[in-house]
Amino acid sequence: QASQEELKAAYRRLCMLYHPDKHRDPELKTQAERLFNLVHQAYEVLSDPQTRAIYDIYGRRGLEMEGWEVVERKRTAAEIREEFERLQREREERRLQQRTNPKGTISVGIDATDLFDRYDEEYEDVPGSSFPQIEINKMHISQSIEAPLTSTDTAILSGNLSTQNGNGGGSINLSLRRVTSAKGWGELEFGAGDLHGPLFGLKIFRNLTPRCFITTNCALQFSSRGVRPGLTTVLARNLDKNTMGYLQWRWGIQSAMNTSIVRDTKTSHFTVAMQLGIPHSFVMVSYQHKFQDEDQTRVKGSLKAGFFGTIVEYGAERKISRHSVLGATVSVGVPQGVSLKIKLNRASQTYFFPVHLTDQLLPSAVFYATVGPLVIYFAMHRLVIKPYLRAQKERELEKQRESTASDILQKKQEAEAAVRLMQESVRRIIEAEEARMGLIVVNAWYGKFVNDNSRKNEKVKVIDVTVPLQCLVKDSKLILTEASKAGLPGFYDPCVGEEKSLKVLYQFRGVLHQVMSADNEALRIPKQ
Secondary structure, eight states: OOOHHHHHHHHHHHHHHHOGGGOOSHHHHHHHHHHHHHHHHHHHHHHSHHHHHHHHHHHHHHHHOTTGGGSOSSOOHHHHHHHHHHHHHHHHHHHHTTOOOOEEEEEEEEEOGGGTSOOGGGSTTSTTTTSOOOEEEEEEEEEEEEEEOSSSEEEEEEEEEEEETTEEEEEEEEEEEEEEETTEEEEEEEEEESSSOOEEEEEEEEEEETTEEEEEEEEEEEETTEEEEEEEEEEEEEEETTEEEEEEEEESTTOEEEEEEEEEOSSEEEEEEEEEESSOOEEEEEEEEEOOSTTOOEEEEEEEEETTEEEEEEEEEEEOSSSEEEEEEEEEEETTEEEEEEEEEETTEEEEEEEEEESSOOHHHHHHHHHHHHHHHHHHIIIIIHHHHHHHHHHHHHHHHHHHHHHHHHHHHHHHHHHHHHHHHHHHHHHHHHHTTOEEEEEEEEEEOOOOGGGTTSOOEEEEOHHHHHHTOBTTBEEEOSSOGGGSTTOOOSSTTSOOEEEEEEEETTEEEEEEEETTSOEEESOO
């Protein structure tokens, strides 16, 4: 928001500081020329309304974007934003042609009822009967890929294979989706499988109002018994900023009516649903609490009761790496028994392992299903996951340091040169501030500080920025905006990729004060 007058004032101030004619030493003169040229380049960009608008909105990468040479000179910031977005859309469309967006699910059902429902009298004469039998009794694999044809048309190819107790089958589907407008899209589906005959479907999505939409899915399933039609319609509405209401009507196979309300906030997710249908009718309530921690931990619980019985579920999920989320849920029901469900989401792939423990409600099964995963997780997290993530972070930091080493070295040399050129100006500023009992920076450090005992093995990486900060003092005030302080004159990044802070010890009205500021945090001293 700086005015042209403020830009000119800052430009004049830096020109006076870095002007080559003000320095007699040949080495200082050479350094001053280089910094003076950088300041002049910056002023050329910011003094031109068009290039400044590009830089203000998109930074240096906006200036480097190809295609600006064809843009008219007399354009407003809004028009420039539109032009940039058009250029970006063209680049996105080129990138879209190469994207397949694969998604997959692997589910492995495990029957471990022999651990708890075992009857010893049945196994007395069987060799090796002392070991419980744990079996894989079902598996399901599904995969889909997208092939963008144009910016509005997409082809989706998907397939799945399932097997349970020795019997199985599979199917393959091809869908063609077209975005008809900003309000809706349509999709045609063709499928075939060995358990069912050909399938033809049509799905339509439409925004009725800004707060309400409808989805309709029609399908014709051909089989040896004839044609089986099906129709599903969902009407949804935003009840408020965080709450959605849904009405669903399904006709054909397993006809039902369903209504649900879903409230999703930053800290919680709540769902209540009721279904009337054939063969299942039920009422369901679920709640999920989202912790605002680095690992995005979530704890959830639900109760579902209907004609099939009653099921209580509780569990948790946690982010274990940048692209992976691990979750476990315990399911206790009548007459279903006790099950443990383990799920791993890795990018767009899902791995699901439902483990059926017992057909009865046994406290021992509930206890082991709850405690077992927790003990295993914390042991794995401490012994495997945490060391692996630490090593991975170190590798990434090292790679980042290597790739930016030459740039950082150049910035360091520029910063050191700037500090040498500032000495005379800083001496005058300190004399003026001392005369008025104003603001004097006694000491200032910028970089990585280690105050936490748990991080005492980490190395402190800071640089002295007392002179550059004092040089920024004007009329007994120091004002820094919300931007990385590594870009300030006389500063550079001493620890690439790591969390940085600015620590300042200053004197104002003859009294010492100390302040700590995060790297991108605005700072104004003296404090009010």
